[in-house]
Amino acid sequence: MSEILIVSSHTPYSGLQADDALDAALAASNVGLRVSVLFESHGVFQLLLGQQTDATVNQLTEKRIKALPMFDIEDIYYCKQSADQLLPEESALSTIAKPLVNQTDIERLIDAHQHVLRF
């Protein structure tokens, strides 16, 4: 059983929540918990490729997500329904996250984890 699921549902640069979720995932992995990450709702915006930095952005979320496997976080998913509803057509998404097609898939993912934290 994977031990903790981090659910991230905020856009990358509208506040600190997206960073808080990634920080939590890294901290949990650092102590040896097996970590999975799910991007759902507006969180799917974090997976868009081609994010650009400016003076108001400290770290690119795209790069942080790309680095997750270096911290032993490889079970990364996104809600395809959210992506279909919210993202522009032809959006290029990071392939690091696997799509979960329907609500049942998401429920199964949640059930498979002992702990869940939502951001």
Place this chain on the structure above:
Amino acid sequence: MKSFSLFVSSPPTLSHQCADALLFAKQVIQSGHQLRQVFFYSEAVTIAMTQHQANNSTFNLHKEWKEFAEEQALILKVCVTASLKRGVLGSHEAEYADQVSNLSTPFEQVGMADYFAVLKDEPDTISVQF
């Protein structure tokens, strides 16, 4: 007896979740269970600031958490990374930044690994998020 770890991340002034967490914590104790840890993260870290004041007719959540923790000899863990991002400074960080600490005991800044280490080492503890 069950063991509970509370993860409080909701903003104290924009939702009732911080107050619900306190009620839950009290109920855990009253029901004879173990309150293993309380950890404040994200916007919830601002509850630790000493400047929280309320007039006499207003529920003072900061004070209520303090009194509860002191009664139970409980440390209220506050994520150091999340709190520094939001201007909450413990004495060590304040000294380093040449500022004044605004963190009130028994709130105490710790690394986030503190919370997860308990989940790792004590698999039976139930993590509840507010």
